[in-house]
Amino acid sequence: MKFRVDRDVLADAVTWTARTLPQRPPAPVLSGVLIRSEDESTISLATFDYEVSARASVAAEASEQGTILVSGKLLAEISRSLPNKPVEITTEGTKATVVCGSSRFTLLTMPVDEYPSLPELPELIGSIDSEEFTHAVQQVSIAASKDDTLPLLTTVRIEVSGDKITLLATDRYRLALREVSWQPAKPDLETSALVRARTLSESAKSFSSSGRVEIGLQTGAGVNRIGFLAGGRVTTSQLEDGDYPHVRRLFPESTPIQAVVETAPLIEAAKRVALVAERNSPIRLSFSEGQVVLDAGQGDDAQASEAIEATLSGEDISVAFNPHYLLDGLSVLGTPYVRLGFTHPNKPVEFIGQRTETGETLDEYRYLLVPIRFTS
Incomplete structure (x- = not known):
């Protein structure tokens, strides 16, 4: 050779x-x-x-x-x-x-x-814009578990329904959902697959500038696989078997308390305040009319506090989050504003992006985060 x-x-x-x-x-x-x-x-x-x-x-x-x-x-x-x-x-x-x-x-x-025989690319079932696919995978895969003892939760569930794909992932402490349009090979296609989040994330990154990504799927015969083809590159992955938990029902039907905050200032403030948060320690967000106060640390430990502007609809509320989970969700929103929806201080909080402070929400991406109980 x-x-x-x-x-x-x-x-x-x-x-x-x-x-x-x-x-x-x-x-x-x-x-x-x-x-x-x-x-x-x-x-x-x-x-x-x-x-x-x-x-x-x-x-x-x-x-x-x-x-x-x-x-x-x-x-x-x-x-x-x-x-x-x-x-x-x-x-x-x-x-x-x-x-x-x-x-x-x-x-x-x-x-x-x-060397083992390489698997063939499964039958193509549709295609999707590569940049949109990469962004959607990035938004959802952050919520997948890293614990290999729970293999189902290390996956991203891909649901196909006609011209729409829904990506879902959860590690029990947070839940991410993203809906995105695509071009199916058959208009009435209905199917689903569990793909390892790490494999899906790495594949999506490598295809980000390829124009379109062709997706293939093989289920029900032999080894179940998914495949991706773009820019002369092919990746196939064996699918995970099992019944994924019914997580959609965890999203609240309504949120009586809502707060809207500019995303970038909230991220920067959370990063600064989190500097004093010890391992597994939360940062607290206290919402009142016109502002949200972020603070971390207590007692004889190092402490930090910062207030930024916020719009509140409903009564005052305080919640505490794992700072890494909070920043993960905020960093992938991709919108100037974020709306936080509350039902109770100890119930999961829904994060949805907004283009303007008073505009409609972009609920094709939803991030649900479980707060940490804290003593005032």
């Missing part, structure tokens, strides 16, 4: 495919990136760990056809460090040589015949 490729093109493709490599591969070959010359002008790079696969096709000058398997993480580090010149990779026996300018590396190859 022998091919020549641009340094930046190689580094980008290897880094993208290697991102899915397992930290502790169950077999040595699963730590490798599979490089195949498709024809005289294209090579493909792929990784697979039996659950998640990634494939990228890039332009290259392939003078000798073939397939090699080399350490993905090592090749990624090497390709990023090479000088800005064309890269030539050749194989001889069980070794692969990487030459770029005066730099030369020799890598050991792994047996290609021991």
Whole structure:
């Protein structure tokens, strides 16, 4: 095998495919990136760990056809460090040589015949704008659990109903929901899938500037998988099985107390006040007409307090939040104002974005956060 490729093109493709490599591969070959010359002008790079696969096709000058398997993480580090010149990779026996300018590396190859067969992209069921998809995934995935002992809660539930996709995620302390329009292959399509939040988030980020993302889904026959195709790159992921909790009913039907605050000042104030909050300590938000006071710390500990403007509808109310969960939700709103809806000081609070202080809410994204009980 022998091919020549641009340094930046190689580094980008290897880094993208290697991102899915397992930290502790169950077999040595699963730590490798599979490089195949498709024809005289294209090579493909792929990784697979039996659950998640990634494939990228890039332009290259392939003078000798073939397939090699080399350490993905090592090749990624090497390709990023090479000088800005064309890269030539050749194989001889069980070794692969990487030459770029005066730099030369020799890598050991792994047996290609021991590498598992890559899964095919599932049947395409529709497409979505890549930037909107990336933003929606970012908004929802923050609420997914990081606790692998509760695998269902580490996923994002994707619900498809006609021309609308709904993304849902929860870790029991917060809940995020985002609705987004898309173009289904069949107008009456109704289906759902549980996708690992980490895989979905990483895939969405890599497709953010690709124009549109094609989505494929395979359920009910063999291994259930979802797939994403954009910009010459394909990612597939095995779906999680199980019954996702019925979380939609947790959103309140009405909120008798509402407060509207400018998002950016609230984020900055929360960051400053949270500096004195010890581990697992909340920051308190006290709403009254015309302002909200944020404070943290008590007793002999360090303390902080800051007041910013707010519009309140209803009686005065005070709540306390985990500062990280609060900032997570505020940072992905993407709107100048945020409306907080309250039913009771100890009940979950709903966050919805607004374009103006008195304008209609943008309830295609809803973030529900459970407050922390505190003693006045």
